[in-house]
Amino acid sequence: MNANERKKHWGTIYTKKSPQEVSWTQYKPSLSLSIIASLALPKNSPIIDVGGGESLLVDHLLSLGYTDISVLDISAEALARSKERLGSKADEVKWIVADITQFKPKRAYTLWHDRAVFHFLTEQKDIQYYVNTVSESVNEHLLLSTFSLDGPQKCSGLPITQYSVQSLTDIFSTSFDLVKFEEEVHTTPFKTTQAFLYCLFHRRAL
Numbered sequence: 001m002n003a004n005e006r007k008k009h010w011g012t013i014y015t016k017k018s019p020q021e022v023s024w025t026q027y028k029p030s031l032s033l034s035i036i037a038s039l040a041l042p043k044n045s046p047i048i049d050v051g052g053g054e055s056l057l058v059d060h061l062l063s064l065g066y067t068d069i070s071v072l073d074i075s076a077e078a079l080a081r082s083k084e085r086l087g088s089k090a091d092e093v094k095w096i097v098a099d100i101t102q103f104k105p106k107r108a109y110t111l112w113h114d115r116a117v118f119h120f121l122t123e124q125k126d127i128q129y130y131v132n133t134v135s136e137s138v139n140e141h142l143l144l145s146t147f148s149l150d151g152p153q154k155c156s157g158l159p160i161t162q163y164s165v166q167s168l169t170d171i172f173s174t175s176f177d178l179v180k181f182e183e184e185v186h187t188t189p190f191k192t193t194q195a196f197l198y199c200l201f202h203r204r205a206l
Contacts, residue, residue, distance in 0.1 A: 003099045007074055013156060014077040019054055022156070025189050029057045031182060032115060035143055035200055036061075044068050045110035050100060051117030053078035054085075062089055072096040072103065101126045105137040112138045115196075119146035119160040127161075127171070135175040140203050142176055144168060148183060148197035168199050176201035 019025045041047075043065045049057050052071035061069050069092070073079050076097045083090040096103075100117055112134055121127045134142055146163045147155070154160060169178045179200045186194045 003102060006099060010073075010075040011077050014053065014075045014081065019189070022189070025054075026186070027056065029055065029060065029115070031184050031198055032057055032113060032143065032145070033060055033064075035180075035182070035198065036111065036113070039111065039141055041066075041110060041141075046070070046107065047111045047113065048072060048096075048105075048109045050112060050114040052082070054081050055115070057113070057115075058082065058093055059086065062086075062092060067092070068094075070094040070096055070109075072098055072100070074099050100133075101129050103133060105133065108137055108139045110139060111141045111143065113143045115145040116147075116155075118144055119163065120155070120158060122159055122161050131171060131174075134172070138203060142172065142201040142203070143198070144172075144201070145184075145196050145198045148195045150195035151197075152194055163197060165197065165199060168197070169201075172201055175204055177204050 013022065044067050046068045047061065047066060048070040049055060050072050052058060053073045053075060055071075058069055058071050071079065071082065071093055074097070079095050079097060083095065086093070101121070118130060121130055146168070147160055149162050149164050151162055152160065153162065165178070165181045179202050181197065181199045184196045184198060186196050188194065
């Protein structure tokens with residue numbers, strides 16, 4: 001699937017389906033928030049939520065006092081919904097419409113958060129582009145959540161890549177060290193379950 005096809009696919013998903021109709025919806029991203037809290041970041045730390053779409057993570061981060069938040073998604077429709085949900089607080093967020101396999105960050109981030117984007121990359125060139133982008137633009141923490149080896153093999157009609165702790169560690173080993181990992185069984189809005197793996201990496205000193 002090329003970039004134009006990806007953009008059309010996700011635009012259609014967010015145009016036709018509500019949060020209650022997509023599997024990845026979390027009414028409170030508790031594990032992500034817990035791991036982020038453990039980092040004790042200054043509130044003005046640059047944070048980017050990759051594939052943020054309609055995720056409620058940004059709502060919680062704003063409520064916790066974080067002041068430099070970016071949300072990236074390939075779907076302008078998804079980001080428009082989040083802006084509408086946040087109302088005037090949307091002006092406090094930097095919104096980025098971009099395909100992660102083409103994204104060229106213009107700044108460095110203290111924390112890069114990705115829940116359920118990386119596992120959609122199935123071609124080596126796209127995986128490598130992602131790794132290179134993270135390595136060049138993240139100066140402290142990478143929090144990555146993917147389907148584990150016990151998770152689905154497809155999502156939203158698309159194939160995904162399942163990961164283990166070791167395989168994720170190996171992929172990012174050039175620039176990052178694994179700090180911790182946790183597993184989560186996510187219950188979808190329609191009461192099915194999905195096995196996720198969360199890995200927190202710290203940028204290795206240059």
